[in-house]
Amino acid sequence: MSSQVVSPVFAGRREESARLAAAFALATAGDPATVLVGGEAGVGKSRLIEEFLRTSDALVLSGGCPDVSGGGLPFAPFVAALRGLPGELTGTERDTLAPLLLTPAPRAGDDARLRLFEGLLALLARLAGARPVVLVLEDVHWADRSSRDLLDFLVRNQRAAPGTLLLVTHRSDEPGRARPVRALLAELGRVPWVERLELPRLSKAAVVAQVRGILGHEPDPEVLREIIARSDGNPLFVEALVDGGPEITVPASLEDLLLAGVEQLPKAGRDVVRAAAVGGARVPHSVLAAVHDGDVTGAVRSAVEAGTLLVDGDDYVFRHALIRDAVHASLLPGERVALHARYAAVLAGVPGAQSRLAHHLSAAGDAPGALAAAWEAAGSARRSLAHAEELRLLDRVLELWPDVPDGAERIGHDHAAVLEHAARAAALAGEPERGERLATVALAELDRGRQGARVALLLDQRARLRGRLGTGGALDDHHAAVRLLPARHPARGALLNSLAEHLLVVPLPDEARRAAELARDEAHAAGDDATEASALITLAVLAARIGDLDAQLPLLAKARALAESAGADGVRLRSLRFEAHLLQAYGRLAESEEIARRGLAAAHEAGLARSAGPDHAVDLIGTLLLAGRWAEAAESLEHAMELTQQGTIHTHLLAYKAYLALHRGELDTAARLAARARAHNTGSAPPPTLLLVPRLEAELALARGEPAEAARIILPALEFPHLAVSSRFTWPLLVVGARAAGAAGDLTLLGALIDQAAGTRIAGPVQAAEARTFEAEAARARQRPDEALWETAVAAWEPLGHPLHLATALLGLAGARLATGTGRDAAVLPLRRAAELTAALGARPLHEAVTALARRARIALPGEDDAERPRFGLTARELDILRLVAEGLSNREIGERLFISPKTASVHVSNILGKLGVANRVEAAATAHRHGLLGPPE
Structure with missing residues (x-):
């Protein structure tokens, strides 16, 4: 046998x-x-990363994914990566990351998982502020669903953690069960900062260098030819072939090749290796000692010295999964069954081992x-916020149920309860279709007369799932759920509130108001502050929509x-979101901006910046667009779109971006973005998105000179x-419609618009300004300006x-004055004012329309006034940022x-530093103070 299993020479991986x-x-x-480092088993993915990190000064966090078919912890690679960090974590970080630290989570709720994901990203960003961080995740072809979700989140949001490098290894030859991972890696491969690195097999020259390194001398040429031929450039096979004994031989099969080193161990070593193989990818010393007969330390030592097993902390792992x-x-089958039984006996009652115990x-x-x-x-997975793993384990319970007649007695719950838990787990795991089916099956097993409360809660759950799916039946479920609970039942307020929120969207405002009033009263009587608050928000929104802000x-x-x-962070954020939304609707833009920014700050404080933040960003960006602060809106748009790549919010952001491009005259860009918004838009989207997209498309058609299409x-x-x-x-839709009807000469459309306006x-x-604009556009469409x-x-x-x-x-007014004969002089002031506004905005198409009308009327428009440019050439946005620099805020802050x-x-x-001619932020602040640049924000 060779003196070393792994070659000290790292061959063939320079590129x-x-x-x-x-x-x-x-x-x-x-x-x-x-x-994303891919390659077949044994090709050297881990060795490549190990050699790279050997000379790195980064903080390395590393974890591997065990084969989940044998049970194991959810989020396993992240649990392993954080194992040595608890002493460096803040109290808030320890609370947020509790599931990854294997400690009890202080907070539950539907947003706890979102907090966990954002908390890990924030931790990586904090650590990377001191030194570069490399997060290594090995063997993700075996990753559990929760780990895949977290990996996806980290990669897509990695811009928020500068100074981090993620290295992810996976087998490219893993069949069948790795299909979900391949789909994830394919999606991640489209992210701009993700690189796919596939490791090929070694060249002949590299194999020769590897063999020389292992042996420490020149190999026999004939044997070397056999090794090159049989290994086909796979480094693991090269090691196994060289490790076969003093006289290098070539086994007949791959299995013989991989077992050759094991067979040369003493009997105790072979036995402990076989026991470890049944234990899974990682076996703690204490467990292996209890399973193995005899002196486990001596037996393991022989396997470790031979390079078959490796020591990793208190655990043993195989040098390679193959x-x-x-x-x-x-x-033999009997040997496997006996070892599984021994593992089960040892693991019974061990905390955190339930999943592995179930497998054995x-x-x-x-x-x-x-x-x-x-x-x-499954309960442990639920507490760890690993809802996909909880669902998988509950599926196992349901599969085993027919074979266990006393299953209900063993777990203390009936079959319907297992289905109820599975439905909730599916909903939280992002599988609403599966959740709806499970809830339906569970409802069929329950008696509405004797189990009314359970049925009501399950109906409410199914209603919310159907609402997400947009498949119908949600309103009937909500009504049925409420009818099943008597007045003053502790849960009735929550069910009424759920109904009211659905009716708000449907929309059935009168019924929503009645349901919200009942929800408020029931929740108040039950002391349910969160539900009462949510009902108050619904009532406030309904009243504000009819003019009472x-x-x-x-x-x-x-x-x-x-x-x-x-x-209740979610309810608090909902309140801020609706307040900003309503203030914007009433034209109180400064107040709306303030509340939207408060919402963003609150989302950040709650650890939900990337999940809840984009909701508040929509209101902030909408306010900035309306206020004409387009450059600021564009920057916030880009940032918001980095945080969310799907769903209604993403559709809304796409539409806003298209709207901005349209009014800047970038029609091709606007068309591409509008098409993406249309593709994302669904019938279950809320009114703002449903109505925003067609309005945008109609405006785009008008800008292209296609009024009939509009x-x-x-x-x-x-x-x-x-x-x-x-x-x-x-009202905005009606205004655009009136322009389209006038340009197309479509009196049928105009009549429909007027009828709709009469009932709006x-x-x-x-809305009053929109209505007045509609009336003016409708008169122009009838050719009666x-x-x-x-x-x-x-x-x-x-x-x-x-x-x-x-x-x-103003443009409409100037055109009407010119068309009705009031006179050219009367059109001068509105045209000049419109020209100033559109030039300041950068609204090129509208500005061109203004200048074209002025040219036809032979009206001179004033040029730009250079005297009004900010001192030092600083823009209004740069002045805002200079104020924050002077406050000592970092770029992240x-x-x-x-x-x-x-x-x-x-x-x-x-x-800013360049324009001020200074070298650093301190000098910039001093210069700003000296020249009086830090007045109140504009």
Whole structure:
């Protein structure tokens, strides 16, 4: 046998090592970098990373994925990666990351998993602030679903953790069960900062160098030819062939090759290796000692010295999974069953071992024991926020149930209860279709007369799942759930609130109001502050939609206070979201911006910046767009779109980005973005998104000179049921429709628009301005331009601070005055004002329309006034950022305050330093103070 199993010479990987070094250089420069290292088993993926890290000064966090078919911990690679860190964590980090630290989680709730994911990302960002961090995740072809979800989250949000490098290894030859991982890796491969690195087999020259390194001398040429031929360049096979004995021989099969080293161990060593193969990818010393007969230390030592087993902390692992597979396959069925039974006996009662216990009991043929252990393991997975693993274990309970007649007695729950738990786990695991099916099966097993409360809660759960799916039946389930519970039942307030929230979206506002009032009263009587707060929010929104905002702001403040006292972050954030939304709808843009930023800060404080933050970003960006602060809106848009790549919020952001491109005159870009928004839009989306997309598409068609196409888009949108109650989104659609009808000469569409307008409520000054604009556009569409109507529209927009809408109305007024013969002089002021507004905005198409009309009317427009440019050439945005620099905020803190990425903040700071002619932030602050640049924000 050779003196060493692994060659000290790292052969044949110069190019691959250089690519890892380049990725690390990117990460240390502040750019995100992830490398997915693939290759067949034994090709040297782990060795490549080990050699790369040998010369790195980074903090390395490393964990491997065990084969989950043998049970094991959820989030296993992340648990292993954080194993040595608890002493470096803050109290908040320990609470947030409790499931990964194997400690009890202090907080539960539907958002706990989101907090966990964001908490790990924040931890990596904090650690990388001191030194580069490399997170290594090995063998992800075996990763459990929760680990895959967390990996996906970290990679897609890696920009938020500059200074980190993720290295992920996987087998590219793993069949069948690795299909979900291959799908994930394919998706991640499309992320711009992800590189796929496939390791080929070694060249002949590299194999020769490897063999020389192992032997320490020149090998026999004939034997070397055999090794090259049989190993086919696989480094693990080369090691096994060289390790076969003093006279290098070539076994007849791959299994013989991998077992050759094992067979040369003493009997005790062979026995302990076989026992370890049944134990799984990682076996603790204490467990192996209890399973193995005789002196385990001596037996293991022989296996470790031979290089078959490796020591990792208190555990033993095989040098390579292929060796474990070969040893396991060599066992007789009876030997495997006996060893599984011994493992089960040892693991019974061991904390955290329920999943492995269930696996061993099942393999040992003990169905009753396996069922009970799987049930306990599912509970443990639920507490660890590993809902996909919880669902897998509950599936196992359901599979075993027919074979265990006394299953209900063993776990203390009936079959329907297992289905109920599985339905909830499916919902939390992001499988609503599966959850809906499980809930339906469970409902069929329950008696509504005797088990009314259980049925009601399950109906509510199914209703919410059906609402997510948009498949129908949700409202019937909500109603049935409420009817089953008597007044003053502790859960009735929550069910009524769930009904009210659904009715708010349907929309059925009158019924929603009645349900919310009942929910408020029932929740108050039950002392359920979170539900009472949510019901108050629904009532406030319903009242504000019909024109009563000021009276509702105290109600929203009360709801927020109740939510804070109950620790209900989701309800608190909902209150802030609706308040910002309503203030924007009423034209109170400064207040809306303030509340939207408070919402972003609250989401960050709650550890939900990436999950809840984009909701508040939509309101912030909408306010910035309306206020004409397009450059700021564009930066926040880019940052928000980095945080969310799917769902309704992403659709809304795409539409906003398209809207901005459209009004800047970038029609091709707008068209691409609008098509993406349309592809993401679904019938179950809320009214803002449902109505925003067709309006955007119609405006784009008008900008392209296709009014008939715009009319074709608008007409079916008038059938949406939301138009009757969502007047905030109806009026803008009607205005665009009137322009399309006029340009296309479509009197049928115009009649439909006028009919819709007659039945649409006007709530607040913004809707009043939209309504006046619609009346003026409708008159123009009938070829009866009305100067008075446009004057009314201009007066309505003037105090609201919506420059694009005001400029549009001013253009309409100038056109009406020229068309009605009032005179050229009367058109001068509105045209000049519109030109100033559109030039400041950068609204090129509208500005061109203004200048074209002025040219036709022979009206001269003023040029830009250079005297108004900021001192030192600083833009308004740069002045805002300079104030924050002077406060001592870092780029990351500036990004959080302004909702832009840290990299965007860094670019702004660099530009500011250059314009001021200073070398650093301290000098910039001093210069700003000296020249009086830090006045109040504009």
